[in-house]
Amino acid sequence: MTRQEIIENIRRKQSFLCVGLDTDLKKIPPHLLTEEDPIFAFNKAIIDATAPYCVAYKPNLAFYECFGLKGWAAFEKTVKYLRTNYPDQFIIADAKRGDIGNTSAMYARALFEELDVDAITVAPYMGEDSVKPFLNYPGKWVILLALTSNPGSQDFQMMESGEGERLFERVLRRSGEWADAGQMMYVVGATRGRAFEDVRRIVPNHFLLVPGVGAQGGSPEEVWRYGRNADCGLLVNSSRGIIYADSTPDFARAAGAAAQTLQAQMAALIAQH
Amino acid sequence: MTRQEIIENIRRKQSFLCVGLDTDLKKIPPHLLTEEDPIFAFNKAIIDATAPYCVAYKPNLAFYECFGLKGWAAFEKTVKYLRTNYPDQFIIADAKRGDIGNTSAMYARALFEELDVDAITVAPYMGEDSVKPFLNYPGKWVILLALTSNPGSQDFQMMESGEGERLFERVLRRSGEWADAGQMMYVVGATRGRAFEDVRRIVPNHFLLVPGVGAQGGSPEEVWRYGRNADCGLLVNSSRGIIYADSTPDFARAAGAAAQTLQAQMAALIAQH
Numbered sequence: 001m002t003r004q005e006i007i008e009n010i011r012r013k014q015s016f017l018c019v020g021l022d023t024d025l026k027k028i029p030p031h032l033l034t035e036e037d038p039i040f041a042f043n044k045a046i047i048d049a050t051a052p053y054c055v056a057y058k059p060n061l062a063f064y065e066c067f068g069l070k071g072w073a074a075f076e077k078t079v080k081y082l083r084t085n086y087p088d089q090f091i092i093a094d095a096k097r098g099d100i101g102n103t104s105a106m107y108a109r110a111l112f113e114e115l116d117v118d119a120i121t122v123a124p125y126m127g128e129d130s131v132k133p134f135l136n137y138p139g140k141w142v143i144l145l146a147l148t149s150n151p152g153s154q155d156f157q158m159m160e161s162g163e164g165e166r167l168f169e170r171v172l173r174r175s176g177e178w179a180d181a182g183q184m185m186y187v188v189g190a191t192r193g194r195a196f197e198d199v200r201r202i203v204p205n206h207f208l209l210v211p212g213v214g215a216q217g218g219s220p221e222e223v224w225r226y227g228r229n230a231d232c233g234l235l236v237n238s239s240r241g242i243i244y245a246d247s248t249p250d251f252a253r254a255a256g257a258a259a260q261t262l263q264a265q266m267a268a269l270i271a272q273h
Numbered sequence: 274m275t276r277q278e279i280i281e282n283i284r285r286k287q288s289f290l291c292v293g294l295d296t297d298l299k300k301i302p303p304h305l306l307t308e309e310d311p312i313f314a315f316n317k318a319i320i321d322a323t324a325p326y327c328v329a330y331k332p333n334l335a336f337y338e339c340f341g342l343k344g345w346a347a348f349e350k351t352v353k354y355l356r357t358n359y360p361d362q363f364i365i366a367d368a369k370r371g372d373i374g375n376t377s378a379m380y381a382r383a384l385f386e387e388l389d390v391d392a393i394t395v396a397p398y399m400g401e402d403s404v405k406p407f408l409n410y411p412g413k414w415v416i417l418l419a420l421t422s423n424p425g426s427q428d429f430q431m432m433e434s435g436e437g438e439r440l441f442e443r444v445l446r447r448s449g450e451w452a453d454a455g456q457m458m459y460v461v462g463a464t465r466g467r468a469f470e471d472v473r474r475i476v477p478n479h480f481l482l483v484p485g486v487g488a489q490g491g492s493p494e495e496v497w498r499y500g501r502n503a504d505c506g507l508l509v510n511s512s513r514g515i516i517y518a519d520s521t522p523d524f525a526r527a528a529g530a531a532a533q534t535l536q537a538q539m540a541a542l543i544a545q546h
Contacts, residue, residue: 097369099369155447156398
């Protein structure tokens with residue numbers, strides 16, 4: 001999917017919401033456990049209920065891999081279901097991979113060729129040759145971890161060089177030499193507030209994938225205030241607040257309502273712009 | 274597996290060799306492609322031929338995941354085969370994971386509980402709460418990326434703080450507060466030469482997992498010279514140089530011979546000690 005298509009989807013739907021499919025068998029409504037593939041049954045219902053209100057889905061691979069073969073099958077089915085029924089949705093494999101060149105190339109092949117997702121989250125620690133193999137696919141995206149929303153982000157991401165550049169800033173600056181805003185996005189946590197301004201100084205044009213709204217404490221308003229650019233430039237993710245809004249057989253309707261609430265907030269922000 | 278058991282295995286086998294199971298359908302002997310599970314058939318033959326000469330195996334998850342369901346099945350079978358037939362081998366899932374707490378916990382559950390590997394490689398970028406969930410399993414290990422052997426390791430790992438501390442050194446120092454040498458190891462690339470001395474100043478007692486011998490240019494002698502400690506403290510990995518030593522039906526014998534050659538070099542180094 002091109003940058004322009006993402007921007008058009010955001011305009012048309014008045015939403016920059018990404019729904020995180022962190023599907024956990026321990027948390028889904030118990031009545032689904034009798035289904036042949038409970039994870040996929042849950043995802044399918046959530047997708048059908050929330051698709052009008054979002055522009056992207058982000059299945060987190062850890063939640064699928066922890067169920068081994070069955071989990072992987074559910075992940076594949078979920079991607080295919082989205083591709084077939086909601087071709088305008090941007091599909092992010094939240095994998096946080098990052099390995100030496102030939103290994104990153106294997107991951108790129110698995111996720112871009114075999115599964116046809118639109119984007120993969122990548123960890124920057126191993127540097128350029130760990131990221132570049134993901135950039136060999138036109139129309140596919142790398143979403144690089146920059147400044148995350150968890151407490152441990154203080155440990156290394158905020159480390160400051162002798163020249164006063166923090167590690168996350170160096171990641172933004174260096175990786176800007178590897179790909180432009182048409183193929184790279186960055187993860188910046190919603191709880192970051194003013195730090196979005198520091199991010200935008202280095203990458204004014206890029207899209208940011210912003211987790212941490214809802215359960216983790218960030219708000220769409222604050223993200224919008226400090227993080228948006230002229231093209232919106234934001235994909236704000238919510239996982240638990242939407243998909244586990246309710247655990248009764250009515251869960252899908254509740255998830256749709258939660259997504260709609262966020263979409264309405266986003267539409268109001270876009271309207272002010 | 275405890276640190277003491279690893280040390281005893283190294284003494285008994287006079288080897289600190291880890292065999293990397295980076296199994297690629299494009300590189301395995303063509304006659305195996307008619308097998309029901311070519312990846313597992315290859316791994317089984319390689320394991321049977323090399324087990325006398327090594328103390329650890331390191332399947333790289335990327336190589337399995339890129340084949341989706343079939344790849345994941347081959348990975349599971351490989352781990353089970355090792356567990357059942359070679360219980361003294363240390364099994365490292367080379368996954369390079371690292372995510373927020375609840376996601377890391379899912380990976381830990383998948384790899385330590387469902388699959389029962391001994392160790393997981395973890396990327397440090399997201400900090401303490403991305404690593405800690407892997408430390409909740411007694412007898413299981415975290416192997417944290419510190420200083421890798423690829424060219425991109427220069428991009429961020431060598432970044433120097435105002436106080437003159439490089440990022441990889443901060444990773445070593447900080448993570449030393451999360452777990453001791455009985456539960457944590459570090460990845461340090463074999464091509465690092467004198468940098469091993471800098472590593473050892475901060476983590477004198479920890480085991481180091483050292484990739485980059487052979488195809489990537491590092492030598493066991495240099496790693497031993499600069500990286501060993503009183504307990505050996507090294508697991509030196511070789512992948513391609515062993516498992517693709519030959520592509521004829523004689524491949525397993527050739528792999529065994531390549532492993533034996535490295536083991537003999539290691540035995541000579543241990544004897545000098």
